[in-house]
Amino acid sequence: MADTDPVIEIRDLHKAYGALEVIKGVDIVARRGDVVSLIGSSGSGKSTILRCANLLEDSQQGDILFKGEPVKWRGTGHGRHPADPAQVLRIRTNLSMVFQQFNLWAHMTILQNVMEAPVTVLGRPRAEVEKAARAYLDKVGIADKADAFPAQLSGGQQQRAAIARALAMEPEALLFDEPTSALDPELEQEVVKVIKALAEEGRTMLVVTHDMRMAADISNHVVFLHEGRIEEQGPPDSIFGSPQTERLKGFLSATLHE
Numbered sequence: 001m002a003d004t005d006p007v008i009e010i011r012d013l014h015k016a017y018g019a020l021e022v023i024k025g026v027d028i029v030a031r032r033g034d035v036v037s038l039i040g041s042s043g044s045g046k047s048t049i050l051r052c053a054n055l056l057e058d059s060q061q062g063d064i065l066f067k068g069e070p071v072k073w074r075g076t077g078h079g080r081h082p083a084d085p086a087q088v089l090r091i092r093t094n095l096s097m098v099f100q101q102f103n104l105w106a107h108m109t110i111l112q113n114v115m116e117a118p119v120t121v122l123g124r125p126r127a128e129v130e131k132a133a134r135a136y137l138d139k140v141g142i143a144d145k146a147d148a149f150p151a152q153l154s155g156g157q158q159q160r161a162a163i164a165r166a167l168a169m170e171p172e173a174l175l176f177d178e179p180t181s182a183l184d185p186e187l188e189q190e191v192v193k194v195i196k197a198l199a200e201e202g203r204t205m206l207v208v209t210h211d212m213r214m215a216a217d218i219s220n221h222v223v224f225l226h227e228g229r230i231e232e233q234g235p236p237d238s239i240f241g242s243p244q245t246e247r248l249k250g251f252l253s254a255t256l257h258e
């Protein structure tokens, strides 16, 4: 695959919850190595776009393509669902998600958390998965926590474990849904550091965040959403350095003064 080939393409996406239209025709492309951040006010639709991209949520209109392969749908409108379970599994396992609330399994050790999906979903050999899992825990700086349970870790360590778990799927791209929002400021930085290192490695990522500094640091493209539409987008220098629309200017000054 050439460097510029798209990993994720979202084309004219529309999504409604009942009568409430929350995504109103959004196009986003993440090519290999792109870090695309989604910013915008609460309720603008950022998380919904991520969940539609990896098919955790249905959408009513528009296309979603993974490495050029369009999602196959059956039905239309609110009756539209992915048609091919094997394709859904392929896309979900290749677009690994990291959630705001970590979502680790409380009854499993950190190592078991990281190993679970590669063994049970992908059917990879346990010994091989364990070796890789320990390497990912080392990469995120918590190799010494392998045998601990989630409740014994700080929020920042739990989120780093969740990142190791996402990496263990060896996905084509990582999707981050407000990965630092649940953390105290001092723990936030340790997670930002890990995400930044992943960006520098050239990983493809879609990142929903309220952290404008992180978005400016890690992204090569920033999308500003307002009420389910893209209001402005561009490289971080332009978005943060010379915003064009009044809405983005207002959003940035409100965020800076929070």
Ligand SMILES: Nc1ncnc2c1ncn2[C@@H]1O[C@H](COP(=O)(O)OP(=O)(O)OP(=O)(O)O)[C@@H](O)[C@H]1O
Pocket: 017, 020, 022, 040, 041, 042, 043, 044, 045, 046, 047, 048, 049
């Ligand atoms: N399961 C749901 N049922 C009904 N409405 C929903 C559901 N999930 C989200 N919404 C609505 O969809 C809109 C977009 O929500 P979304 O969570 O995508 O926004 P967001 O930009 O990620 O916000 P935040 O920054 O607060 O997480 C909001 O109006 C929200 O209330």
